[in-house]
Amino acid sequence: MASAAAGVFPPRCERTCTLCSQRTTRATGHSLHCPTRQSFCQVSDPQNRTVEQWLTELRGGKTEKEMLRDRQRVNRKKKKAATLNSEY
Ligand SMILES: [Zn+2]
Numbered sequence: 802m803a804s805a806a807a808g809v810f811p812p813r814c815e816r817t818c819t820l821c822s823q824r825t826t827r828a829t830g831h832s833l834h835c836p837t838r839q840s841f842c843q844v845s846d847p848q849n850r851t852v853e854q855w856l857t858e859l860r861g862g863k864t865e866k867e868m869l870r871d872r873q874r875v876n877r878k879k880k881k882a883a884t885l886n887s888e889y
Pocket of ligand 1: 818819821823841844845
């Protein structure tokens with residue numbers, strides 16, 4: 802069908818902000834949370850939050866560092882469980 806339409810839509814997570822007309826990248830203070838389809842604009846945020854603070858709130862108060870730590874802990878547990886299983 803209309804092949805001319807291809808390319809009209811920008812990639813899913815790279816758009817222009819409707820609030821400040823900058824590109825919605827981390828570098829410009831923007832973030833998209835795909836699981837909840839929420840977007841964040843640091844420049845226009847009424848509460849003056851940063852991207853990191855916004856993401857932390859979305860995750861229920863967990864910072865990026867804590868998320869990473871949890872993930873590592875889970876991986877370590879999995880590894881431990883795997884070695885335990887092979888021992889028995
Ligand atoms: Zn913006």
